[in-house]
Amino acid sequence: MSAQDSTVLRAKGWAVAAAVCAGLWLVHNGMSDTTPPVPSAAQAFAAGPNQHTDAAADPLPPSEPVRLRIPQIEVDAPVMGLGLARDGSLDVPPATDRNLAGWYEGGTTPGAKGTAIVAGHVDNAQGPAVLYSLGALKKGHRIEVLRADGRTAVFTIDAIEVHKADAFPDKQVYAPADRAELRVITCGGGFSEKTGYRGNVVAYGHLIGVRDSDARRQ
Template identity: 80%
Template sequence: MTAKVKGWALVLAVCAGLWLVHNGVQDVTPPMPTAAEAFAAGPNQHTDAAADPLPASPPVRLRIPEIDVDAPVSGLGLNGDGSLEVPPAGDRNLAGWFRDGTTPGAKGTAIVAGHVDNARGPSVFYSLGALKKGNRVEIARRDGRTAVFTIDAIEVYEADAFPDEKVYGPSDRAELRVITCGGGFSEKTGYQGNVVAYGHLIGVRQA
C-alpha cells in the first residue's frame, strides 16, 4: 500500500463514540479481542489452507455470521490530505472498501472498514472484537462470486502504535483486513485505537 493509504489509521482513530457520550454509558463499550485471539509466536495463521486468488472484482456485500453482520459495501477514496475516507456516519449498517486497493479475494491485502457506533447506537462493526480465530467473513462480489475468508487473528492497537506495514502491507495470497475503532475510550477524545481482524481466502462460492 502507498504511504497515503496509511493515513486510514489516523482517520479511524478519531471515532468519537458519540453514542457512548450521548447516553453517558462510557462503561458500556464494544467487545475487545482477548490475547488468545492475537497472533501467536511462530506461524501467523491458524491454518495453512488457502484458496487461489481470484481476478479483481469489486465487493457488494459483506457477511460475518458469528456477529450478525450483513451489510452492503461502498467504495472509499482518499481525502484531500491523503487520508482515507470513512463510510457516512449516519448509516449504521454500511461497510467501506478502499476502492483503489486490492479487491477482496484478489491477490494482495484488501482493506474494509466501518464505524463501531454513531449517535444513535452500535454500528456495523460494533462486535468485531468478539470474533474468534476460524470465524468466517463472506464477501459477495460484483462478478457473482462470494469470497470466503477465515479469521487468522484479531488484535487491538493504540493509535500511536498502529502497525501500518503489518496491517496494510502486500501479500502473495488473498488476504483481508477488517478495521474499526476500539481500544481505550475517553469522553473527551473518543476511542483511542483500532481493532483489526486479519483473514485470508479459503474458498469461493459461485453464483
C-alpha cells in the same frame, strides 16, 4: 494492493478524523463504561503475522465487493467504495448509515491477490453500527464478501488484534501479500470521553474458499 497504494496507507495509517472515533452514542447516553467488545490476547497472532500456517485458496480475478457478511456477529451490510481523505488517510462510510461498510477502492478487491481493506463504523449518534461487535470474533470465524462477479469470497480469521492509535502497525496491516488476504478495521481499544476511542480493532484473514453467491440461499 499496489506498492504505491500500500505506501500511502502505511504513511498515514488508519488515522481517521477524531469525529469518526468519537463514540457519539456513548457520550450522548452516558455509557462510557459500556464499550464494544475487545479481543483477548489469545486472539492475536501467536507466531507473528507473516507466519502462514493455514492452507489458502487460489486468488480470484479482481471484482468489486457488494456485500459484507459475518455470520457470528450478524453482520449483513452493503459495501461502498472508499478513497482517501484530504489528509491522505483512509476515508470512511457516511456516519448516518449504521449498516454500511466500505472498502479501499484504490487497492486490492477482496478475494484477489494482495491485501484488501474493509472498514466500518463502530457506532454513531443513534447507537451501535455495522462493526460494533468486530472485537467479539475469534480465530477461525468466517468473513464472507459477495462480489460483483457473482462469487462469494470466504475468508477465515487468522487473528483479531487491538492497536493503539499512536502505535498503529501500518506495515503489518497494509503491506502487500502473496495470497488473497483481508483486513477489516473499526474503532475500538478503550474509550475516553475526552478523546473518543483510543485505537482500532483489526481482523486479519485470508481466502479459504469461493462459491457462487446464490449457493448461500439454497
